[in-house]
Amino acid sequence: MEAGGAVERAQSGDSEAFRLLVEQHSRAVFRLAFRMTGNEQDAEDVVQETFLRAYRQLGKYEARASFSTWLFRIASNYSLDLIRMRKRHEDKRERGKAEERDILQTLPVNTPGPDRITYSRQVQERVNEALNELSAQERTAFVLRHFEGMSIDEIGETLGTGTNATKHSIFRAVQKLRRSLEPVVSTAR
Amino acid sequence: MNHIGEEQLVLFYYGEAAEGAAIESHLEECEACRDEFRALQRVLNTVDSAPVPERGSEYGSQVWQRIEKRVGHRPKRSFMHWWIWAPAMAALVIGAFLAGRLSYRAQRGGSPATAAVSNQQIRERILLVAVGDHLERSQMVLAELSNAPEGKGKLDISDERQMAADLLDDNRLYRQTASSTGDKGVASVLDDLENVLMEIAHSPSEVSNQQLDDLRQQIQDRGLLFKVRVLGSQVREQESQPVAQKNKEGKKL
Numbered sequence: 001m002e003a004g005g006a007v008e009r010a011q012s013g014d015s016e017a018f019r020l021l022v023e024q025h026s027r028a029v030f031r032l033a034f035r036m037t038g039n040e041q042d043a044e045d046v047v048q049e050t051f052l053r054a055y056r057q058l059g060k061y062e063a064r065a066s067f068s069t070w071l072f073r074i075a076s077n078y079s080l081d082l083i084r085m086r087k088r089h090e091d092k093r094e095r096g097k098a099e100e101r102d103i104l105q106t107l108p109v110n111t112p113g114p115d116r117i118t119y120s121r122q123v124q125e126r127v128n129e130a131l132n133e134l135s136a137q138e139r140t141a142f143v144l145r146h147f148e149g150m151s152i153d154e155i156g157e158t159l160g161t162g163t164n165a166t167k168h169s170i171f172r173a174v175q176k177l178r179r180s181l182e183p184v185v186s187t188a189r
Numbered sequence: 190m191n192h193i194g195e196e197q198l199v200l201f202y203y204g205e206a207a208e209g210a211a212i213e214s215h216l217e218e219c220e221a222c223r224d225e226f227r228a229l230q231r232v233l234n235t236v237d238s239a240p241v242p243e244r245g246s247e248y249g250s251q252v253w254q255r256i257e258k259r260v261g262h263r264p265k266r267s268f269m270h271w272w273i274w275a276p277a278m279a280a281l282v283i284g285a286f287l288a289g290r291l292s293y294r295a296q297r298g299g300s301p302a303t304a305a306v307s308n309q310q311i312r313e314r315i316l317l318v319a320v321g322d323h324l325e326r327s328q329m330v331l332a333e334l335s336n337a338p339e340g341k342g343k344l345d346i347s348d349e350r351q352m353a354a355d356l357l358d359d360n361r362l363y364r365q366t367a368s369s370t371g372d373k374g375v376a377s378v379l380d381d382l383e384n385v386l387m388e389i390a391h392s393p394s395e396v397s398n399q400q401l402d403d404l405r406q407q408i409q410d411r412g413l414l415f416k417v418r419v420l421g422s423q424v425r426e427q428e429s430q431p432v433a434q435k436n437k438e439g440k441k442l
Contacts, residue, residue: 015260022256023249030248034241045393048255052394055260081391120238127239145203146236152205167196174199178232185231 007067011058022051025068029075035143036079038132046082050075072148073158076140083136123184130180134173141166142173193222198229317424323359324421326352327382330389331414334404343395353389360386378420381411
């Protein structure tokens, strides 16, 4: 429940109440958006677009779900569209390039043994790369499950994909992440 | 209990396995499964290390400042673009005119067969008018984006985006109709148009120069503006022909 019935007041056209909601939820939406898109600029776009869409659709919000879940739904779906669009453009740009990147081949060689900070930064980069290798659907479902703690049923409902397809997206995401990250993690032990 | 599959381990990790207690006791007894689960834990725990840029306590206020102008106001250009309303109004006027003619003829006692033919012709004519309007509005959206000036900041394309979203459903319907009547050329143009409309509809309200370039590139790569313009002219031409002549030439869109 939002403080002071801000949602209800915003629904009745009180823009000051909507401002409170924006101030209250922006950081959480940004975190979600960044994890979904992996890109700060895109995440900012998602935040802005999420609140603009939320404002236009306020009349459709029903208090069955919490306001933050509803916002996450809007942000997830917009992020999903954005990632798909980006991937299409990237595929186009990269088509024709003969060399395939294999991000995991070089790390053990380049890892400076004693420098844990550099190493940890490299691991983080690898994690980002591995997340970028996921399809839009896999990444969205995985982020909602892993970082936001939403249940598989909730994710299926949020993305309109149903429970089984969501489960498969998460499994595929985990399998890909394991394939990408296990060599890195095992060198860290 | 057999060894635990990877899917079950993933569900267990997230606390969603149906037989959580059984898996837990199996993990206590089975070293192979325990190792497998630890490997999974290591990877998923590593994923948590991916950093998220920090946003300070003022971030919410900054977001509000960015969207404040657009909250509480309808998009300012929506009601000013003549092309948003003119074609729809034209379709309504023509539709009303044709419907009036039909009812006038029926009142004057035309045979049921004649009335049925006229009805069919009128429906086709109204469809033509609607498709013509649709192409005209699509062309306007594509032209607006193709000719939009590039600036230092971001460009507000919320009107074009809204228009594209509005046009998508109709486009889908016309494309399906064209496919089912075997009109491959028209279906192909509408298919290209649908992809670009979808890209526009799913773009942010404000786009950077790079994002605008990407949209333009999509339009340009497909030669879409030209194709839509040509198809629109063909439809308008067909629309202006007398009904009898049009029937001789076929009923495709």
